Structure formats: structure tokens, C-alpha cells
Amino acid sequence: MLRPRQRRQQRAMDQENTLPPESLLGNTYRIEALIARGGMGEVYRARNETLGTLHAIKIIRAELAGSSTIVELFRREAMALRQLRSDAIVAYDGIFRDERGRTYLVMEYVDGPSLARLIGVRPLPVEDVRRMAINVAAGLEIAHDKGVLHRDLSPDNIIFEGGDMMHPKIIDFGIARVDGAGEGTLLGGQVAGKISFIAPEQLGLYDGKVDARSDIYSLGLVMAAALLGRKLDMGRNIETALAARRQVPDLSALPEALRPVIAAMLQPDPAKRPASMSDVILRLYTPGSLRSSLPPAPAIDVPAPAAPRRPKGLDRKRLLIWAGGALLLAAATFGALLALRPPTPGAEAPAAVPAAAAPAPAAAPAAPSPAAPTPEAPGGFLGDRAKTR
Numbered sequence: 491m492l493r494p495r496q497r498r499q500q501r502a503m504d505q506e507n508t509l510p511p512e513s514l515l516g517n518t519y520r521i522e523a524l525i526a527r528g529g530m531g532e533v534y535r536a537r538n539e540t541l542g543t544l545h546a547i548k549i550i551r552a553e554l555a556g557s558s559t560i561v562e563l564f565r566r567e568a569m570a571l572r573q574l575r576s577d578a579i580v581a582y583d584g585i586f587r588d589e590r591g592r593t594y595l596v597m598e599y600v601d602g603p604s605l606a607r608l609i610g611v612r613p614l615p616v617e618d619v620r621r622m623a624i625n626v627a628a629g630l631e632i633a634h635d636k637g638v639l640h641r642d643l644s645p646d647n648i649i650f651e652g653g654d655m656m657h658p659k660i661i662d663f664g665i666a667r668v669d670g671a672g673e674g675t676l677l678g679g680q681v682a683g684k685i686s687f688i689a690p691e692q693l694g695l696y697d698g699k700v701d702a703r704s705d706i707y708s709l710g711l712v713m714a715a716a717l718l719g720r721k722l723d724m725g726r727n728i729e730t731a732l733a734a735r736r737q738v739p740d741l742s743a744l745p746e747a748l749r750p751v752i753a754a755m756l757q758p759d760p761a762k763r764p765a766s767m768s769d770v771i772l773r774l775y776t777p778g779s780l781r782s783s784l785p786p787a788p789a790i791d792v793p794a795p796a797a798p799r800r801p802k803g804l805d806r807k808r809l810l811i812w813a814g815g816a817l818l819l820a821a822a823t824f825g826a827l828l829a830l831r832p833p834t835p836g837a838e839a840p841a842a843v844p845a846a847a848a849p850a851p852a853a854a855p856a857a858p859s860p861a862a863p864t865p866e867a868p869g870g871f872l873g874d875r876a877k878t879r
């Protein structure tokens with residue numbers, strides 16, 4: 491707890507560092523408002539004076555501008571974003587330095603509430619969560635294809651453009667790992683990712699090998715939080731977080747339609763999870779998750795789409811493959827049901843429980859180097875991230 495005098499000092503420092511509204515960055519971006527202040531930097535809404543377009547600008551906090559670790563985190567976020575093109579991922583515009591030498595990252599401005607904000611109001615309809623998850627998984631699949639792992643997927647880092655559940659955008663690739671950008675973690679003993687949403691291997695279980703399946707685990711927790719209207723209790727410190735990840739959490743309160751896929755995504759052992767985001771998408775299309783899905787109820791600020799739309803970020807070929815797979819599964823389920831001849835004709839078929847995923851692909855990336863530098867930032871700059879030691 492800060493004493494009143496310290497609090498005053500902190501406030502004065504913050505004010506001094508904050509870019510005033512109307513100031514011009516890089517001779518181009520007119521600052522309109524401060525959107526958020528994180529541990530590493532501030533995020534502003536700004537308008538490109540030449541194009542008239544709105545942008546989100548993430549700028550390093552002045553007192554951290556000299557920190558090579560923080561600058562490197564910004565650089566990595568830019569590296570990750572610049573190679574990703576997906577409607578489900580925030581679009582990148584560039585990384586620059588201001589007159590004072592502060593690095594700033596320019597992105598498209600996503601106008602809408604975060605998933606965290608919606609979850610705070612009430613549980614979300616199962617059909618909305620299913621569609622959101624398909625879109626987020628499609629975006630992350632593109633990232634994984636390019637060798638980028640998000641590693642910090644959480645309800646804060648998904649924003650719904652225009653409040654529409656069909657338009658999620660993933661933000662905050664600040665601790666993303668980019669193939670070829672060096673394996674070493676910049677975070678030293680800090681856990682990379684928010685403790686409530688990270689995978690067991692991000693806490694060092696299963697040899698600490700973080701790969702695409704870690705983002706799958708996080709997406710499972712995000713879906714559970716959206717369906718419940720609160721996050722699952724996955725522990726608040728390292729000990730309780732580890733204990734909560736040694737088994738699949740209790741999912742009995744979740745709607746039946748999505749329980750099997752979420753249970754598969756939350757397997758403690760990465761080898762037992764769906765092997766890829768396309769596998770997740772296929773499971774989200776299976777008869778089990780379609781059969782008992784409810785029609786989308788009007789959500790808070792969220793206009794319910796009239797008819798299912800093609801998930802964004804999926805190209806035609808992939809969609810055909812998934813749709814084909816889903817049809818085959820539907821046919822197989824139907825065939826099996828005919829063969830079983832249920833005693834009560836017309837009774838609902840049991841939910842299709844997808845088979846356990848095949849053992850995961852090889853190519854698991856190397857564990858982060860323990861010798862990596864520790865952050866120079868003041869303690870706690872990672873929000874609810876915790877130290878492993």
C-alpha cells in the first residue's frame with residue numbers, strides 16, 4: 491500500500507508522463523484520449539491526421555524508456571503483429587520512436603467492449619461463446635502457422651468490435667513468442683501470462699514446454715469464464731495455481747454442449763489436448779456442440795447475429811475441410827444412432843464426445859532460457875502475473 495505522500499508523488503509522475511490530449515506524436519498521430527495504463531506503457535486513442543483514421547498507440551512509460559527489456563518486449567510485439575493478417579487479430583501499423591526516444595506501437599483502434607467487460611455483466615449465451623471461440627481459434631491458428639504463440643490469451647485481450655460477438659479481435663502480443671526472435675524469455679523468473687488463464691506448462695509442469703497447445707488451454711479457460719460469467723478458480727499464487735492444473739477443473743456448471751470440447755482443451759497434459767486450433771474448430775463444429783446449442787440470446791450491447799456467418803479468418807479451403815469433417819462426423823453419429831436404435835424414437839441423441847486427441851506433434855519449442863535477463867521494471871509490471879520463484 492502506498493502512503494498518501496507516495497500516492498501524490500505517483501500521481502504527479504503519472505501526470506508528467508501522460509501525453510496530453512491534442513498532442514501530436516511523430517507529426518502524424520493526434521492524441522485523443524488515454525485508454526489504459528499498464529505496467530509497461532500507456533495505450534492512447536489517436537487519429538492519423540493525414541488519413542483521418544483512428545488508432546490505438548501503445549507507448550512505453552517514460553521511466554521505462556531506457557529499459558532494454560521493455561523496449562525488446564515492444565519490439566517483439568511489433569514483430570509478432572506485423573506478420574499476422576487476420577480479421578481476428580488487431581492490425582498493426584508500425585513501430586516508431588518519439589522525440590524523447592520513447593518507442594511506440596501503432597495499431598488499428600478496436601472500438602468495443604472487451605470480453606472481460608461482458609463477462610462482468612452476466613454469463614454469455616452458449617452459441618455466442620461457440621462462435622466467438624471459432625473466430626478466436628481461427629485467428630490463433632494463423633498466428634501458430636506463422637510460428638507466433640500468444641501466451642497471454644485472456645478475456646482482457648479479446649475485444650469485440652462494435653460489441654459484436656462475431657467480431658472478436660485478439661490484442662496484446664506483448665509477451666508473444668516469435669519463432670526466430672530468440673528463444674530466451676525476457677521475463678526471467680516471472681510467469682509469462684496471467685495466472686488465471688495460463689497453461690500448466692507455463693508454470694513449469696510438463697517440462698515447461700510452451701507451444702500452440704498452451705494457447706489452446708488458455709482459450710478453454712476463456713470459454714469457461716465466458717459461459718460461467720466468472721473465471722474458474724485456477725489459483726491465486728504459484729502453489730494453488732499448480733494444484734489447480736494437475737487435473738481437469740470441475741466443469742459441471744458449464745452447458746453440456748461445450749463441456750466435452752472444453753474438457754479436452756483443459757487436459758493438464760498437452761499431449762492429451764486437441765493438437766491444433768484447427769482441431770479445436772472442428773470439435774466446435776461437431777454435432778455435439780451444435781445439437782444442444784441455444785439460439786443466441788440478445789447479449790449486453792451485443793446485437794445477436796440473425797444467421798450463423800462464416801467465421802472470419804478462415805479461408806474457403808480450410809472451411810470446406812472443416813465443414814467436410816463436420817459432415818462426416820454428423821453422418822457417422824447418425825449412422826451410429828441408427829445402429830443403436832434408441833428405445834424412445836425421437837429422443838435426443840447423446841452429445842457427441844470427441845475422441846481424445848492424438849499425441850501432439852513433435853517440434854515443441856525449447857524451454858525458455860533461465861539465464862535470460864530479469865525485467866528492469868518495478869515489481870508487478872506484469873499485472874496479475876506472478877513470480878515463479
Ligand SMILES: Nc1ncnc2c1ncn2[C@@H]1O[C@H](COP(=O)(O)OP(=O)(O)O)[C@@H](O)[C@H]1O
Binds near residue numbers: 527533548604661662
Ligand atoms: N488496438 C486496441 N484498440 C482498442 N483498445 C486497445 C487496443 N490495444 C489495447 N487496448 C486497450 O488497452 C489495454 C491495455 O493494452 P494491452 O495491449 O492489453 O497491454 P497490457 O500488457 O497492459 O495488458 C487493453 O486492455 C485495451 O483496453
Ligand SMILES: [Mg+2]
Binds near residue numbers: 646647662
Ligand atoms: Mg492486455
